[in-house]
Amino acid sequence: MSDRRYVIPQPPQAALAIAGSSELFPVRRIWCVGRNYEEHIKEMGHDVRDPPFFFSKPADAIVPDGGTSPYPSLTKDMHHEVELVVALKSGGRNIPVAKALDCVWGYGVGIDLTRRDLQIASRDMKRPWEVGKAFDASAPCGPLQPASKTGHPKKGRIALKCNGKVRQDGDLTQMIWNVPEIINKLSEMVALEAGDIILTGTPSGVAATVAGDKLECEVEGVGSLTVTIGQPAK
Ligand code: MN
Numbered sequence: 001m002s003d004r005r006y007v008i009p010q011p012p013q014a015a016l017a018i019a020g021s022s023e024l025f026p027v028r029r030i031w032c033v034g035r036n037y038e039e040h041i042k043e044m045g046h047d048v049r050d051p052p053f054f055f056s057k058p059a060d061a062i063v064p065d066g067g068t069s070p071y072p073s074l075t076k077d078m079h080h081e082v083e084l085v086v087a088l089k090s091g092g093r094n095i096p097v098a099k100a101l102d103c104v105w106g107y108g109v110g111i112d113l114t115r116r117d118l119q120i121a122s123r124d125m126k127r128p129w130e131v132g133k134a135f136d137a138s139a140p141c142g143p144l145q146p147a148s149k150t151g152h153p154k155k156g157r158i159a160l161k162c163n164g165k166v167r168q169d170g171d172l173t174q175m176i177w178n179v180p181e182i183i184n185k186l187s188e189m190v191a192l193e194a195g196d197i198i199l200t201g202t203p204s205g206v207a208a209t210v211a212g213d214k215l216e217c218e219v220e221g222v223g224s225l226t227v228t229i230g231q232p233a234k
Contacts, residue, residue, distance in 0.1 A: 014059035016087065016108065016197070017143035019223055025087055025105065025144050028195030030057040032083075032112055032133070033182055036201025037174045040081075043204050052177050052201070054186055055129050057112075061139040068230040069137040071211045075115035078229075080209045081202035082160035082168050082217045084153070085110040086179055087144050091192030100180035101152050103192065109217045109225040110141040111160070112199050116208075136233070139199070142217070142225030152179065156220030158203055162213050170203025172219070177201075 003010065015024040034053045035041045041048045063069050072078060089105035112133070119132025153172055160168040177185065182200055186192060209215060209229050217225040 011060070014062050016062065016141055017064060018106075019143040019145045026195050027059045027062060027197055028193055030059055030061065030139055030197055030199065031055075031186055032057060032199040033177065033201040036176050036182075037170060037203045038176060039170070039174070039204035040202050040206065043206070048176070052182070052185070054189060055133055057134045057139050061134065061137060063137050063140040063227055065142040065225050065227070067140065068228045069113060069140055070230040070233040072113075072115060072135045072138070073232065074131070075117055077115070077117040077208055078210075079114045079116045079206045080160055080162070080167070080215055081112040081114055081206050082158060083110050083112050083199040083202050084158060084172060084219050084222065085141055085144070086182070086198045086200060088183075088192055088196045088198070089194050091187065091194060091196060093187055093191045095183055095187040095192065097180045097184045100183035101147075103183060104147050104152065104179070106144040106146040107150055107153060107219070107222045108142050108144040109219045109223050110139060110199050111215060111217060111225065111227065112202060113138040113140070114206075140215075140225060140227040141197070142223050145223055150221055153219070153221050154178070156222070158219045159217065160205070161216045162207070162209060164214075167207050168203050168205035170205075174203060175201060
């Protein structure tokens with residue numbers, strides 16, 4: 001139902017598919033964790049003792065499984081970062097670690113596409129990261145599986161292949177901050193709500209991806225995601 005008070009048509013609700021179902025998970029916000037796997041922190045040249053931090057992407061940056069992310073403007077170095085996606089059915093402020101998993105509806109596989117050259121330039125100029133992280137079609141996400149089916153995964157392979165060749169190959173056990181700790185920390189920064197999703201950081205092996213690449217991702221026991229990098233949007 002459209003609300004006639006809106007002076008322009010209401011934008012569509014961003015949503016994620018549910019595996020094996022025609023149902024949808026409505027997405028409110030996309031949060032991302034920076035630097036949560038030790039080997040990736042080292043490959044980016046940072047100290048692993050630094051605490052993690054959070055940034056966000058717009059909800060409409062989602063690209064569904066089987067979709068295409070057009071190669072974005074302004075960059076010459078877009079990277080893939082495969083990540084475990086956590087989808088929240090409830091939220092709150094200052095959620096205790098012991099209660100955090102009660103907020104989780106389910107899990108999926110996503111890619112935090114990154115304009116690495118612009119991210120690093122903005123970092124070096126002490127500017128915000130949006131230009132590097134929060135661009136159109138920067139958040140491909142596969143279908144969610146309910147936690148009632150998968151349980152809460154604590155281990156399992158997390159991997160990304162580019163054109164059939166393995167580029168990222170890690171394990172959820174390598175996460176420095178686990179899912180309950182991430183929810184706890186993020187809920188100290190903002191009030192979390194149902195519909196928020198969290199991309200939980202990437203293992204090592206991030207690399208450039210170009211138009212025509214086929215990216216195939218999996219998180220063991222959670223699901224998979226295939227996305228194609230397309231020609232630049234006109
Ligand atoms: Mn990331």
